Amino acid sequence: MVVFAGQGDARRSMSLLWRSAESEGPASKPGPKPRLDVDMIIATGVAVADEQGMAALSMRAVGTRLGRTAMALYTYVPSKSELVDLMHDRVLAELPTEYDTSAGWRPAITAWADDAWAFYLRHPWVLQVSQARPVLGPNEYARLETVVRILGGVGLEPLHLRRVIAALFQFVRGMALVATEHRQAAPETGVPDEEWWAQRSALMTEFAPDFAERFPALAALESTASLAAMTEAEAGGAASHMEQEGREAFRVGLDLILDGVEAAVRTDSDGTLHASAGTP
Amino acid sequence: MVVFAGQGDARRSMSLLWRSAESEGPASKPGPKPRLDVDMIIATGVAVADEQGMAALSMRAVGTRLGRTAMALYTYVPSKSELVDLMHDRVLAELPTEYDTSAGWRPAITAWADDAWAFYLRHPWVLQVSQARPVLGPNEYARLETVVRILGGVGLEPLHLRRVIAALFQFVRGMALVATEHRQAAPETGVPDEEWWAQRSALMTEFAPDFAERFPALAALESTASLAAMTEAEAGGAASHMEQEGREAFRVGLDLILDGVEAAVRTDSDGTLHASAGTP
DNA sequence: ACGCATCTCTTTACGCTGTAAGGATACCAG
DNA sequence: CTGGTATCCTTACAGCGTAAAGAGATGCGT
Numbered sequence: 001m002v003v004f005a006g007q008g009d010a011r012r013s014m015s016l017l018w019r020s021a022e023s024e025g026p027a028s029k030p031g032p033k034p035r036l037d038v039d040m041i042i043a044t045g046v047a048v049a050d051e052q053g054m055a056a057l058s059m060r061a062v063g064t065r066l067g068r069t070a071m072a073l074y075t076y077v078p079s080k081s082e083l084v085d086l087m088h089d090r091v092l093a094e095l096p097t098e099y100d101t102s103a104g105w106r107p108a109i110t111a112w113a114d115d116a117w118a119f120y121l122r123h124p125w126v127l128q129v130s131q132a133r134p135v136l137g138p139n140e141y142a143r144l145e146t147v148v149r150i151l152g153g154v155g156l157e158p159l160h161l162r163r164v165i166a167a168l169f170q171f172v173r174g175m176a177l178v179a180t181e182h183r184q185a186a187p188e189t190g191v192p193d194e195e196w197w198a199q200r201s202a203l204m205t206e207f208a209p210d211f212a213e214r215f216p217a218l219a220a221l222e223s224t225a226s227l228a229a230m231t232e233a234e235a236g237g238a239a240s241h242m243e244q245e246g247r248e249a250f251r252v253g254l255d256l257i258l259d260g261v262e263a264a265v266r267t268d269s270d271g272t273l274h275a276s277a278g279t280p
Numbered sequence: 281m282v283v284f285a286g287q288g289d290a291r292r293s294m295s296l297l298w299r300s301a302e303s304e305g306p307a308s309k310p311g312p313k314p315r316l317d318v319d320m321i322i323a324t325g326v327a328v329a330d331e332q333g334m335a336a337l338s339m340r341a342v343g344t345r346l347g348r349t350a351m352a353l354y355t356y357v358p359s360k361s362e363l364v365d366l367m368h369d370r371v372l373a374e375l376p377t378e379y380d381t382s383a384g385w386r387p388a389i390t391a392w393a394d395d396a397w398a399f400y401l402r403h404p405w406v407l408q409v410s411q412a413r414p415v416l417g418p419n420e421y422a423r424l425e426t427v428v429r430i431l432g433g434v435g436l437e438p439l440h441l442r443r444v445i446a447a448l449f450q451f452v453r454g455m456a457l458v459a460t461e462h463r464q465a466a467p468e469t470g471v472p473d474e475e476w477w478a479q480r481s482a483l484m485t486e487f488a489p490d491f492a493e494r495f496p497a498l499a500a501l502e503s504t505a506s507l508a509a510m511t512e513a514e515a516g517g518a519a520s521h522m523e524q525e526g527r528e529a530f531r532v533g534l535d536l537i538l539d540g541v542e543a544a545v546r547t548d549s550d551g552t553l554h555a556s557a558g559t560p
Numbered sequence: 561a562c563g564c565a566t567c568t569c570t571t572t573a574c575g576c577t578g579t580a581a582g583g584a585t586a587c588c589a590g
Numbered sequence: 591c592t593g594g595t596a597t598c599c600t601t602a603c604a605g606c607g608t609a610a611a612g613a614g615a616t617g618c619g620t
Contacts, residue, residue, distance in 0.1 A: 010479055018487040031567025032615040058606065071608075072569050080607065131458045132465035136480060138488070141495050148497040158505035160532065163525070167455065167533025174454025175447065178411045185412035199290055200416060207298040208418070215421050217428040225438035245443070252440065253447025256540030263539050311596025312586040338577065351579075352598050360578065 013082050017089055017137040036066060038076050038086070045087045046123075053184065054125035057084075084129055089137030091123050097146045101153075106258055108150045113172055113254050117247075120176035124184065127177045154265050164261060171253060179246040186240075193240050293362050297369055297417040316346060318356050318366070325367045326403075333464065334405035337364075368409050369417030375399055377426045381433075386538055388430045393452055393534050397527075400456035404464065407457045434545050444541060451533060459526040466520075473520050 016038065044065050049057045059070035059080055066072075077083045096115055099108040120127055134140060147165055156164060186192050204211060212219040296318065324345050329337045339350035339360055346352075357363045376395055379388040400407055414420060427445055436444060466473050484491060492499040 010483060014480070014483040014487050028617070029567070030565065030615090030617045032569080034568070036568090059608080060606080069570060070606095071571085074608075075568060130461050130465075132461035133476060136484070138494075141491075141498060145495040145498045148501050152497050152501065157508075158501055159508040162501060162505045163529040163532040164536065166458075166525075166529035167451070167536065170454035170458055170529075171447070171451045171533065174450035174457070177454070178446075178450060181410050181412035185410075196413060200294070203290060203294040204416070207294050211421075214418075215425040217432050218421060218425045221428050221432065221438055221442060225442045228437075228439040245446075249443040249446035249450075252443040253451065253537070256444065256447065256544065257533070257536045259540035259543050260536030260538070263543070264536065308588070309596070310586090310588040310594065312598080314597070316597090339579080340577080349599060350577095351600085354579075355597060 009078060012078055013085065014136075016077075016082065016086060017135070034075075036068065036072065036076060040066065041073055041076055041083065042086050042090050045083055046091060049087065049125040050123060054128045057125070059083075085135045085137070088126060088129050088135050089139045091119075091126060092137070092139035092143055094122075095119055095139075095143055095146070097142050099146065099150055101150055105150050105154050106262070109147075109168075109258065110254065112147060112150065113168075113250075116172050117176055117179075117250060120173070121180060121183070124180035127173060127180060151261075154261075156261075156264065160264070164264075168257060171257060172250075175246065175250040175253060179243060179250070182240075182242045182246060193242055289358060292358055293365065294416075296357075296362065296366060297415070314355075316348065316352065316356060320346065321353055321356055321363065322366050322370050325363055326371060329367065329405040330403060334408045337405070339363075364409055365415045365417070368406060368415050369419045371399075371403050371406060372417070372419035372423055374402075375419075375423055375426070377422050379426065379430055381430055385430050385434050386542070389427075389448075389538065390534065392427060392430065393448075393530075396452050397456055397459075397530060400453070401460060401463070404460035407453060407460060431541075434541075436541075436545060440544070444544075448537060451537060452530075455526065455530040455533060459523060459530070462520075462522045462526060473522055 019038075041062060044062050045057060048061050048065065052061075059073055062083075063070040063073055073083070077086070096112075099112055101108045129135075144165075147168070148161075151161060151165065182193075185196075208214070299318075321342060324342050325337060328341050328345065332341075339353055342363075343350040343353055353363070357366070376392075379391055381388045409415075424445075427448070428441075431441060431445065462473075465476075488494070
């Protein structure tokens with residue numbers, strides 16, 4: 001057997017990502033029976049990351065949760081970064097893949113974005129996984145397929161469509177990222193949100209007493225907008241103000257983008273031929 | 281002097297962020313002359329992060345660059361995370377604060393977004409700084425003020441305006457994040473982009489030969505869009521395809537959002553009273 | 561049934577991180 | 591000159607990912 005330098009790794013990680021239930025190697029091998037398997041390790045990793053955040057995810061942490069040492073994991077998984085990739089693709093399976101487009105693409109995409117938002121808040125650590133070389137697991141593709149299916153028939157030309165989707169993805173991701181960061185700030189630092197802001201604004205007036213002169217537009221906006229936000233938030237009150245505002249900004253931004261898409265669809269299907277691209 | 285638990289830190293970091301050239305303590309103090317100062321340390325930190333990335337930014341790295349040990353820095357800066365905050369606010373000063381709105385807000389915002397994009401590509405590590413509790417330094421406020429000044433007069437109501445701005449910020453951030461991650465992937469892993477993708481797609485056909493059946497919409501889109509991207513990219517060719525596409529998706533997404541804003545402005549100034557909020 | 565190849569899992573170790581603690585040295589006010 | 595204070599260094603600790611080597615269990619070929 002020939003092994004090319006650096007290829008064994010890629011091969012192994014792909015086979016881990018795409019492995020099916022059977023299709024494994026020989027049923028009986030020499031050596032002690034494995035008392036662990038990749039799925040247990042992935043599940044435990046997800047549990048650790050969900051409960052204590054990405055920073056607390058260490059090989060030792062996962063290992064001891066399974067009653068094993070850190071090094072024992074290396075029998076099943078080539079490295080920590082591979083484990084994270086596997087965890088990523090694993091949780092991605094939670095996302096729905098079917099959306100009702102009978103009322104048009106817009107409600108479907110909105111529902112999709114809401115689900116993605118909830119998903120990110122459920123697994124905030126996913127937002128910490130680098131997108132540089134995407135994981136390319138089955139569930140990553142399934143997620144993409146879902147969006148392409150919804151948006152494929154609206155009449156955007158392929159290249160444009162792909163860019164719109166990329167923008168949509170990154171928008172959702174970015175908004176969810178700040179939301180989760182806000183949520184994590186309080187437990188991590190031990191200082192509750194309100195206290196922190198109160199303290200900071202007190203120090204602001206001390207260190208930057210000329211704030212209103214230096215940043216007039218900002219000062220004007222803050223005084224009016226904060227007031228409006230307060231009175232508006234009176235109805236809800238479940239989550240913190242910051243989180244509520246994050247959610248609200250997400251909705252607003254999403255609507256802006258979808259308005260833009262609608263406008264693009266109108267001009268596109270006017271000017272160019274309206275091919276029902278995507279689903280055959 | 282009374283020191284409340286946990287407050288000394290906040291006070292110190294605010295004074296570091298907002299300190300002005302003079303206004304420092306007594307000119308002559310006992311003890312050896314400081315051979316370093318906060319600005320040198322910040323500048324060195326920025327240099328390290330720019331050149332080698334956030335992962336390579338360690339107290340030891342900064343220290344030895346200054347011909348000192350890691351611990352020497354703790355005389356000037358309370359902790360690494362404070363240093364990162366200071367670095368963040370420092371580089372933020374590079375962003376322009378004045379934009380020509382004589383041709384309307386849209387070209388101004390577009391120029392602003394382009395500058396932000398270039399800024400993030402120049403200092404990718406900034407995207408790694410948590411937004412949970414924003415740095416609240418002078419330059420962070422200046423950046424916000426800039427956008428509010430541009431968008432303050434278009435006739436969005438304050439609360440809506442704030443959310444639009446939040447969405448805009450996160451969109452730019454998110455798009456820039458993937459772009460920088462792509463750019464860093466090749467040097468970090470040592471595998472050039474094309475090789476990686478070639479290898480991956482070869483493995484894809486091996487491990488998921490049923491790809492086209494499982495993800496029909498995706499397969500259709502890829503075959504048409506990739507072709508279009510290739511022929512379109514033939515003109516340029518400076519940056520890699522991935523990076524080019526990231527930039528393109530950024531433009532497309534931004535235009536979608538701005539289209540949405542235009543629509544919102546039209547309906548807002550029709551229905552509600554058009555107050556020239558913001559700049560007085 | 562035996563020996564051996566092979567597999568799982570543990571122990572130990574290395575270099576890296578942020579930073580707490582304590583000591584050496586340089587400097588200024590009295 | 592002396593005492594107090596500030597700068598800076600050395601040492602040390604707990605944590606990280608993982609390389610290397612070895613212990614023990616297991617199935618196969620003989």
